[in-house]
Amino acid sequence: MVENPILPGFNPDPSICRVGRDYYIATSTFEWYPGVQIHHSTDLVNWTLVARPLRRATQLDMRGNPDSCGVWAPCLSHDGARFWLVYTDVKRFDGAFKDAHNYIVHSETIDGDWSDPIYVTSSGFDPSLFHDDDGRKWVLNMRWNHRGPGTGLNPAHDAFDGIELQEWHPDHGLLGEVTTIFTGSPLGLTEAPHLFKKNGFYYLTTAEGGTGYDHAVTMARSKAITGPYEMHPDTHLLTTRFSPDHPLQRVGHGQYVETPEGQGFHSFLCGRPLPGNFCPLGRETGLARIDWHADGWPRLAGGGMAPPATLDLPAKRRPDQPIHRTFQTRSLPPEFQWLRTPYPDRLFTLTGHSLRLTGRESLGSFFEQSLVARRQEHHAYTAATVVMADPPNWQRAAGLITYYNRHKFHAALVTHEPAHGRCLTLVSCLGDWPGEALTIHHHHPLGDGPVRIEVQVDGLTQRFLAATGDAPLAPIGPDLDASLISDEGGRGEHASFTGAFVGMFAMDLTGQGWTADFLRFDYIPSTVGR
Secondary structure (H helix, E strand, O other): OEEOOOEOOOOOOOEEEEEOOEEEEEEOOEOEEOEOEEEEEOOOOOOEEEEOOEOOOOOOOOOOOOOOOEEEEEEEEEOOOOEEEEEEEEOOOOOOOOOEEEEEEEEOOOOOOOOOOEEEEOOOOOOEEEEOOOOOEEEEEEEEOOOOOOOOOOOOOOOEEEEEEEEEEOOOEEEEEEEEEEOOOOOOOOEEEEEEEEOOEEEEEEEEOOOOOOOEEEEEEEOOOOOOOEEEEEEEEEEOOOOOOOOOEEEEOOOEEEOOOOOEEEEEEEEOOEOOOEOOOOOEEEEEEEEEOOOOOEEEOOOOOOOOOEEOOOOOOOOOOOEEEOOOOOOOOOOOEEEOOOOHHHOEEEOOOOEEEEOEOOOOOOOOOEEEEEEOOOOEEEEEEEEEOOOOOOOEEEEEEEEEEOOEEEEEEEEEEOOOEEEEEEEEEEOOOOOOOOEEEEEEEOOOOOEEEEEEEEOOEEEEEEEEOOOOOEEEEEEEEHHHOOOOOOOOHHHOOOOOEEEEEEEEOOOOOOEEEEEEEEEEEOOOOO
16 A cells, blocks of 8 residues: 655645656646656656756746745646646736746656747636647636626636636647636636546546635536536545545645556645644645546545545555765755746855855845755654854854745754854744744854754754754754644745745855855654655
């Protein structure tokens, strides 16, 4: 038996496709760069990160994008000759408008050099590309309606104005008229459309109910691609909104795929809440087996709508291993990302023996932060680093951070305070939005030389430890609330779509580009499961 989720830790909005006996899942990366994660598997159990295709400024520049904006809901497909990737770059979250721009890139190989983007539309977000068996290609998108109450096509949520369909050609762009093919169920918040064709029907999968605990996968079908579409007899294919005690919550937003033998599966996003309904691992990717019934509709194998916590698959999952990085190569280890900018050379360099961060803007910046981090993939783990930093004043700092966004983080930073000299300052933003007020917990004087910093996370609690020289690690300041570093912390789940990260940070608020060297980074999962 294989546990869900199959992709743990901040891997939402899974678009799944199969090419031969190879399976690929693309997931959202929001403001983290490079854009879109693509994992590969041959057994649906063990997945390897093989590509982040949006890697250069011509494809993606998110400087200035607010938290939880950027790349939303990619769609990965293959037309028999090449891979296609559709994605949204969302430039605004608050207010009536979204400013969501949709693009398509392509590549002959999954890990190749993906094309420059072809602009498609800005009518909404969560686009997808469907390749029909007659060779025609169709773009689906949810339409955003900014005009307010009473103007939309779904009474539950006016802004979510239905799923639109339009033919698209790689050389000629959008063709013909836009057709609204589906306006959603009474649950509303209808988004994330995906089409597949089977037994003469076009099946439309959508996500509904928002990103929280009412999330669901809703399905409809039609004999013609332009409709009309009839709703699934059960309305929802997957959801745990009626199963509050299920270990997987917030189930929704996925895509159908079949094995070469014809067995159906459906991907979905989910969260694994800790007590108090906090999901520090963000929205993760799960997989459920699907059976087809005599009425021509798919349903969850075993009945019901809540996906299984375990899958009966023949492969065995590779065990989790500690990861130790010493930065002795010239490329960043694959698990790390940074925020927003397509110009990482301004943030960091690999010297051959360290990761050198160039201090840029603050932890509150939407433009240029020197933060290099990896996902939290376990409810309990230890992360550690060694930093060489001798900041001349309190405007420069470098250290270890647990980070969700600019108003949800804890950090242990080497800096210089007039009353303490070189010291380790424990600082947090405790979910204060929109003020982003800081809480300074502690200043700990440091000796000379490299500083060892460690963070221990155990469920909803975390603590920092540090030492210099041969001294043993010792706790720095109080235990901290790890529930803050979650989707539900701070502003809350409907404005927080990513997940917890842990990593290395440097800032220089004088703008002079002061640097700090990180000699290693360790991520050690707890032995108490995932």
